[in-house]
Amino acid sequence: MADQVDVAIIGGGPAGLTAATYLRRFLRSCVVIDAGHSRARYIPESHNCPGFPQGVSGRELLARMRAQAETFEARIVEARVERIENSGEGFTVSAGERRWHARNVILATGVADRLPEVPWCEDAIARGALRLCAVCDAYEARDQRIGIHGPADGLIGHARFLRAYSPDVALLPTDHALAGADAATARELGVRVLPPGGTLDFDGERCHYRTPEGDETFDTIYPYLGHHSYADLLRGLGLPADEGELKVDLHQQTRIPGLYAIGDVVSGLNQISVAFGQAAIAATHAHNTLPHRPRGSVL
Ligand SMILES: Cc1cc2nc3c(=O)[nH]c(=O)nc-3n(C[C@H](O)[C@H](O)[C@H](O)COP(=O)(O)OP(=O)(O)OC[C@H]3O[C@@H](n4cnc5c(N)ncnc54)[C@H](O)[C@@H]3O)c2cc1C
Numbered sequence: 001m002a003d004q005v006d007v008a009i010i011g012g013g014p015a016g017l018t019a020a021t022y023l024r025r026f027l028r029s030c031v032v033i034d035a036g037h038s039r040a041r042y043i044p045e046s047h048n049c050p051g052f053p054q055g056v057s058g059r060e061l062l063a064r065m066r067a068q069a070e071t072f073e074a075r076i077v078e079a080r081v082e083r084i085e086n087s088g089e090g091f092t093v094s095a096g097e098r099r100w101h102a103r104n105v106i107l108a109t110g111v112a113d114r115l116p117e118v119p120w121c122e123d124a125i126a127r128g129a130l131r132l133c134a135v136c137d138a139y140e141a142r143d144q145r146i147g148i149h150g151p152a153d154g155l156i157g158h159a160r161f162l163r164a165y166s167p168d169v170a171l172l173p174t175d176h177a178l179a180g181a182d183a184a185t186a187r188e189l190g191v192r193v194l195p196p197g198g199t200l201d202f203d204g205e206r207c208h209y210r211t212p213e214g215d216e217t218f219d220t221i222y223p224y225l226g227h228h229s230y231a232d233l234l235r236g237l238g239l240p241a242d243e244g245e246l247k248v249d250l251h252q253q254t255r256i257p258g259l260y261a262i263g264d265v266v267s268g269l270n271q272i273s274v275a276f277g278q279a280a281i282a283a284t285h286a287h288n289t290l291p292h293r294p295r296g297s298v299l
Contacts, residue, residue, distance in 0.1 A: 002092060002099035005029045007286050009106045010081045010093065010233070013038035015263025015275035016108035017065040017074075022283035024072035028290060031100055032069070033093065035080040038062055039110055039264065040272065044126050048136060049272050061272070086237055086256060103258060104286040107246070108279070109230035110264040116149070116223050120202040129207045131222050134158065135271065138165045141220045147172045147209055150224035152196065156182050158224055159191045170194055170216065172209045174225075231265050252282035260286060 007023050009016045012034025023030040043058030052061075066076065079095035090103045113132050115121045124130040131137050142165040148158050152173035163169050171178065171186060173196040178186055186193050198211035200221065207221045231239075231246050239246070239254055245267035252260045260282040263275035 002101040008102035011108035018279035020074035144219035147218040147221040251285035
């Protein structure tokens with residue numbers, strides 16, 4: 001037997017929890033099914049999240065958002081959705097033995113950063129020695145010694161962005177040395193390029209980049225190793241994600257009517273405030289497409 005809900009929300013990060021608050025306040029039934037690995041849990045302290053002038057940690061923000069959704073009796077279930085089927089009349093969402101039948105589905109599954117394969121990664125993120133999002137926190141790293149780590153071909157764009165924050169920026173390529181136009185641009189930007197293929201280390205406070213030619217210490221390193229998108233959940237519905245990120249219309253709707261996508265799983269800027277806005281848009285459109293339910297008896 002499947003539980004019936006107006007909307008099933010898959011993912012309980014900032015996007016999914018915001019959508020739940022909106023839908024409950026529209027007096028719609030919804031369930032948030034969440035595997036519990038929000039990217040936001042890594043945020044030591046966010047300073048660009050609207051409404052928190054002193055900053056807020058990702059875990060604190062998630063706890064507040066969950067409490068807000070639960071104030072309006074949103075149901076939040078801990079589970080990983082494995083399948084979504086489209087019956088034409090709606091969707092069946094499955095996680096293990098559990099099933100939900102929903103008129104609309106909001107996919108808010110986010111992405112997972114590919115992190116350096118080192119045991120100290122989470123400690124270094126918590127200390128700000130590794131940072132994963134320059135848009136989020138380059139301001140906090142201004143004038144620091146900044147390393148940018150990742151495949152050589154993608155580093156220059158990040159260097160340009162981060163060079164506006166510090167005179168001491170170095171590229172740490174994982175694969176090969178920079179050549180041609182990229183090497184020339186690095187010189188123009190005044191960005192150093194270190195030998196490729198070094199190893200990262202962490203001394204409890206700062207990160208080090210070690211190559212046979214030496215050891216350099218950085219106040220912070222931004223690894224750009226790509227990410228995994230949980231949009232692959234939609235492959236069974238014939239919606240292949242373009243390079244892992246979904247395209248949506250102005251209402252956050254995918255090409256399948258009634259199936260919405262919000263937050264990091266959507267192509268665009270991966271930010272909490274974007275997730276909030278997209279959640280509000282999707283939840284409002286989903287509400288407006290559901291059958292009208294006049295309240296109380298009509299005389
Ligand atoms: C270190 C770091 C610092 C950051 N700092 C900032 C900042 O200062 N400001 C800012 O705006 N942004 C910041 N971000 C980005 C921010 O965390 C994301 O933009 C935000 O979390 C996206 O929200 P979301 O709800 O789309 O995805 P997420 O928060 O990742 O939540 C997705 C949820 O869906 C769940 N899920 C996935 N697949 C399934 C499934 N099949 N079934 C059930 N559940 C599933 C996941 O477990 C997760 O709980 C930072 C990110 C990192 C990593």
